[in-house]
Amino acid sequence: MTRQFQKLVLTGATGGIGAAIASVLDREGYSLLLTGRNEEKLSGLKSTLIEGQHQQVLADLTTSEGIATLKAAASDFNACGVINCLGVNELVMLSDFDSEDVTTMLSTNLQAPIQVCQTLLPLLESQSEAVIVNVGSILGSIGYAGSSIYCASKFGLRGFTESLRRELSDTKVRVIYLAPRATNTALNTDAINQMNRELGNAVDEPGYVAQELVGILRSGKSASRYLGWPESFFVKLNSLFPQLVDKALSKQLVTIKRYCDVNKTEQSLCKPGGVS
Numbered sequence: 001m002t003r004q005f006q007k008l009v010l011t012g013a014t015g016g017i018g019a020a021i022a023s024v025l026d027r028e029g030y031s032l033l034l035t036g037r038n039e040e041k042l043s044g045l046k047s048t049l050i051e052g053q054h055q056q057v058l059a060d061l062t063t064s065e066g067i068a069t070l071k072a073a074a075s076d077f078n079a080c081g082v083i084n085c086l087g088v089n090e091l092v093m094l095s096d097f098d099s100e101d102v103t104t105m106l107s108t109n110l111q112a113p114i115q116v117c118q119t120l121l122p123l124l125e126s127q128s129e130a131v132i133v134n135v136g137s138i139l140g141s142i143g144y145a146g147s148s149i150y151c152a153s154k155f156g157l158r159g160f161t162e163s164l165r166r167e168l169s170d171t172k173v174r175v176i177y178l179a180p181r182a183t184n185t186a187l188n189t190d191a192i193n194q195m196n197r198e199l200g201n202a203v204d205e206p207g208y209v210a211q212e213l214v215g216i217l218r219s220g221k222s223a224s225r226y227l228g229w230p231e232s233f234f235v236k237l238n239s240l241f242p243q244l245v246d247k248a249l250s251k252q253l254v255t256i257k258r259y260c261d262v263n264k265t266e267q268s269l270c271k272p273g274g275v276s
């Protein structure tokens with residue numbers, strides 16, 4: 001059987017979810033252009049993949065040079081799809097957010113995937129069939145205390161992806177939005193993990209997210225998929241009755257604030273000059 005979208009660009013390939021996606025897609029016979037900023041991690045990941053014809057490209061996608069590098073590499077690779085899986089996160093109240101970190105989070109989680117889609121679109125539209133997957137988050141549909149900038153970036157990514165799907169609905173480019181709930185990767189600090197345990201928030205393994213993505217790719221459809229129960233239900237409830245969700249989440253505020261403080265202490269200990 002001829003497989004569609006055989007050659008995909010994977011941004012955030014070195015991350016927890018990205019590496020799991022790479023591993024599953026490798027077994028499915030896809031070839032990947034693996035993207036990240038750390039050469040050692042990229043080479044290490046590539047050496048674990050044995051089935052496909054994979055390549056790697058070093059690019060900081062928050063820079064115009066990084067976007068241009070990816071565009072050239074994707075064109076040489078003749079990619080017919082892209083999975084945007086890069087991202088950063090921080091648990092912090094807005095009043096404590098460093099303004100440079102705000103810029104980094106918005107440019108990594110929102111501007112970079114938009115620019116990747118825009119720069120690769122002519123290549124994708126030249127293919128007989130193509131796919132764009134943007135990895136968002138349940139927090140792209142539910143505003144959460146301590147995550148205002150992360151939520152802003154992921155709400156933006158969801159809106160962008162939905163618009164793009166409608167804009168490209170008369171083309172051969174499928175557009176998919178995949179929204180995981182909390183997932184066990186290095187994106188989450190110890191404080192976030194402890195908070196999730198205390199609040200009873202379920203945490204998925206990256207392999208599960210990767211399998212769900214493969215299922216959507218196989219379905220041949222454009223889609224938005226929200227992972228996890230009750231999180232996927234809360235997405236719907238929040239859009240219909242946000243006051244109910246305001247009320248439920250207000251009960252978590254004291255706990256969230258406490259872990260924002262723990263996170264602040266952990267971060268300051270990691271900064272140059274901090275106590276170690």
Ligand SMILES: NC(=O)c1ccc[n+]([C@@H]2O[C@H](COP(=O)([O-])OP(=O)(O)OC[C@H]3O[C@@H](n4cnc5c(N)ncnc54)[C@H](OP(=O)(O)O)[C@@H]3O)[C@@H](O)[C@H]2O)c1
Binds near residue numbers: 017018036187
């Ligand atoms: N983990 C969760 O709980 C969770 C839940 C919902 C949604 N998500 C979303 O899932 C996606 C993957 O998250 P993850 O958990 O796998 O995170 P992760 O393990 O921290 O990996 C993040 C990835 O982003 C890449 N990256 C960061 N900044 C970059 C930049 N400026 N240019 C290029 N690449 C950059 C990193 O590459 P380097 O090697 O260059 O650092 C790494 O590959 C993100 O969009 C995240 O928001 C995660």
